[in-house]
Amino acid sequence: MGATAREIERQIRETRDHMDANLAQLEVRTKSGAIRYGRFAAFGLGALLLAGAAFFIYRRTSKPTLKDRLNELSLDNLRTLTERLARGRDDPPAE
Numbered sequence: 305m306g307a308t309a310r311e312i313e314r315q316i317r318e319t320r321d322h323m324d325a326n327l328a329q330l331e332v333r334t335k336s337g338a339i340r341y342g343r344f345a346a347f348g349l350g351a352l353l354l355a356g357a358a359f360f361i362y363r364r365t366s367k368p369t370l371k372d373r374l375n376e377l378s379l380d381n382l383r384t385l386t387e388r389l390a391r392g393r394d395d396p397p398a399e
Contacts, residue, residue: 307315368376377385
């Protein structure tokens with residue numbers, strides 16, 4: 305006629321056990337994936353911070369070149385500087 309109640313209960317129990325095992329596997333995979341991506345993110349952040357610190361230290365310790373200092377001057381200051389250099393260093397700037 306059909307499956308008995310015991311047979312149905314056994315099949316339900318087996319199906320539940322199978323589903324529990326699959327869910328446990330998925331949880332492990334999810335945790336390991338999250339840990340892996342967390343490590344990648346931590347490594348990337350560490351590398352970024354290290355590069356930023358290296359750049360900051362380089363900028364603090366490097367002396368600006370003459371070209372850099374001239375690029376920072378305004379046009380008026382540059383004209384005044386050329387006039388002073390043309391007259392000599394001891395003369396005060398003309399106003």
